[in-house]
Amino acid sequence: MEIGAGAALGAAIAVGLGALGAGIGNGLVTSQSVAGIARQPEARGNIMTLMFISVGLIEALPIIGVVIAFMLFGKV
Amino acid sequence: MEYMKDLHEVEELLNFWNWPANGTWEMYVGNVHLTFNPTTLIMTWITMLLVIIFCVAATRKMSMTRPKGAQNILEIVWEFIRGLVNENMDPRKGAALLSVVVTYFIFILFANLIGLVPTLSSPTADYNTTLGLALCTFAMIYIFGIRYKGLGYFKHYVKPFVFFLPINILEDFAKPITLTFRLYGNIYGGEVLIAVLLGLIGGWAHVFGGFLASVTWLAFSIFVGCIQAFIFTMLSIAYVGQAVADH
Numbered sequence: 410m411e412i413g414a415g416a417a418l419g420a421a422i423a424v425g426l427g428a429l430g431a432g433i434g435n436g437l438v439t440s441q442s443v444a445g446i447a448r449q450p451e452a453r454g455n456i457m458t459l460m461f462i463s464v465g466l467i468e469a470l471p472i473i474g475v476v477i478a479f480m481l482f483g484k485v
Numbered sequence: 486m487e488y489m490k491d492l493h494e495v496e497e498l499l500n501f502w503n504w505p506a507n508g509t510w511e512m513y514v515g516n517v518h519l520t521f522n523p524t525t526l527i528m529t530w531i532t533m534l535l536v537i538i539f540c541v542a543a544t545r546k547m548s549m550t551r552p553k554g555a556q557n558i559l560e561i562v563w564e565f566i567r568g569l570v571n572e573n574m575d576p577r578k579g580a581a582l583l584s585v586v587v588t589y590f591i592f593i594l595f596a597n598l599i600g601l602v603p604t605l606s607s608p609t610a611d612y613n614t615t616l617g618l619a620l621c622t623f624a625m626i627y628i629f630g631i632r633y634k635g636l637g638y639f640k641h642y643v644k645p646f647v648f649f650l651p652i653n654i655l656e657d658f659a660k661p662i663t664l665t666f667r668l669y670g671n672i673y674g675g676e677v678l679i680a681v682l683l684g685l686i687g688g689w690a691h692v693f694g695g696f697l698a699s700v701t702w703l704a705f706s707i708f709v710g711c712i713q714a715f716i717f718t719m720l721s722i723a724y725v726g727q728a729v730a731d732h
Contacts, residue, residue: 465716469663472670479677 420478427474434467496680501604522611529608532596539591563587569719573726578633582725585625589618590718597672597710601703610673612665619661622721626660630728638728660724664717671713675706 442460446453510521543555552560566587570579593609600607608614630638642653679702 461712462716462719465667465712466720469667469670472674473666475674476670476677479674479681482681 416481420481423474423478423481427471427478431468431471435464438463438467499680499683522613524606525608525611525614528599528606529596529614531605532592532599532608535595535599536592539595562590566590566718566722569722573722574729578629578729579722579726582625582629582722585621586718586722589721590714593618593668593714593717594711597714598707600672600676601706601710606676607672609668610676612669612673615665615668616661618668618717619664622664622724623661625721626724626728629725633729634731641728660720664720668713668717671709675702675709678702 438460442456445456504527505523507522507524508520510523510526512519512521539555540559543559547556563583567583570576570583570586573579574582596607596609596614599605600610627638630641642650644653682701
């Protein structure tokens with residue numbers, strides 16, 4: 410396999426799996442936070458803050474995967 | 486598809502102000518050869534200038550009873566961050582931390598958003614800038630821990646059991662590393678995406694620093710810039726709060 414083909418495959422797999430993980434993780438967090446707000450609307454401020462923090466934490470590693478994919482994309 | 490350009494050609498075209506390329510500014514400290522990235526340095530200076538102008542404008546002719554203009558905005562930011570600090574730790578211990586984290590928030594917010602102006606790039610799109618900020622947080626965790634707990638702070642490495650020692654050491658190193666790469670990845674990824682979109686459009690798209698591609702991606706980038714500034718600040722507060730907490 411040449412370098413260009415390997416780099417293209419590597420970039421696509423990195424982004425794809427990263428997006429899969431981020432999507433599932435963010436979906437779980439957001440659904441639980443919506444359920445929490447539905448139960449107790451007064452806690453909305455706290456729960457929304459926690460939700461944004463969690464989304465930021467979860468997205469950290471998939472974003473690193475995207476940066477690696479861009480680096481590989483330059484070698485195609 | 487001859488109009489699809491390579492990423493390197495796009496970056497060449499995007500260099501509107503003709504700043505020197507990466508690694509051209511050099512300095513010798515004793516025997517050590519240091520190279521700098523002129524784009525990052527110049528943009529950091531511009532960001533510092535904007536933060537200083539904003540804060541000086543907000544604190545001239547301050548009024549306790551009828552604040553106006555920039556003073557209002559700075560007070561909103563200050564009270565918001567003070568709420569976060571008071572939730573996470575004892576307010577008396579957090580008083581010393583408050584100025585530093587408000588500076589983090591304002592600087593990182595301005596740094597992230599300035600990259601969206603058509604010909605400029607973010608200083609936080611370079612991992613050296615974000616590493617510097619994360620190392621400041623790393624130092625603060627130890628300084629606050631030792632200040633409020635003396636040398637007994639180092640006992641946290643062997644809690645709850647002795648064999649947790651490697652895990653705790655790893656956790657202490659993972660904090661600045663993840664802070665660095667989270668901020669760098671989000672902001673640099675946004676900029677590279679603008680370059681990639683330009684490579685696809687071709688033709689005159691690189692006029693005035695890639696204005697068209699910037700516009701398509703603009704709203705999401707503003708959102709990501711604000712969220713990442715908030716998360717960096719919030720995590721710094723949480724880490725220092727963990728270090729000074731007593732059970």
